[in-house]
């Protein structure tokens with residue numbers, strides 16, 4: 001909250017390029033292009049067990065990376081709308097029916113307190129709004145919660161991250177979603193979080209249609225899903 005207020009009164013460097021405008025026209029245009037031309041299918045290599053069919057809007061670099069970090073860590077909440085449009089474009093790559101339900105990957109209460117907001121949940125809500133604005137009914141439903149304390153993922157390799165997150169999530173609400181379920185997050189790296197989210201939902205009898213993220217780190221490769229622009 002404090003970061004959001006400071007955002008209003010203090011000049012901020014551009015989240016994308018460090019320039020003098022808070023979110024410069026060139027970085028805004030770059031992120032808008034991502035929403036029009038999402039990358040599409042993504043899969044870490046190696047992919048963890050239960051990694052779902054997934055799509056990402058962009059590579060995790062440049063203005064996209066800067067905007068995601070500024071939104072998540074610095075509370076630059078004004079970036080959620082363009083990032084949400086990019087996430088919506090990734091969701092659309094999965095060929096979802098109307099009434100898609102976006103389920104964010106959960107963060108621990110301590111992390112949410114520290115950051116002052118739940119970044120994945122906020123992105124999911126913005127993506128649902130962007131899909132609805134584009135005429136595709138969509139909703140955000142925070143079905144997942146942490147099941148236990150998880151160690152820091154930083155510095156762990158793919159196998160370490162998967163082991164660290166095994167059994168880490170649970171379905172927090174017994175609300176059977178009415179539409180097809182897509183798990184969403186800001187970035188896919190090793191795929192451990194998306195795989196664990198898929199496992200937890202499946203364990204509660206909820207079938208996951210796929211997963212979508214704003215960005216994917218370099219370990220991705222396309223599988224030829226349709227790239228449907230959302231605007």
Ligand SMILES: [Zn+2]
Nearest residue numbers: 014017024027
């Ligand atoms: Zn910029």
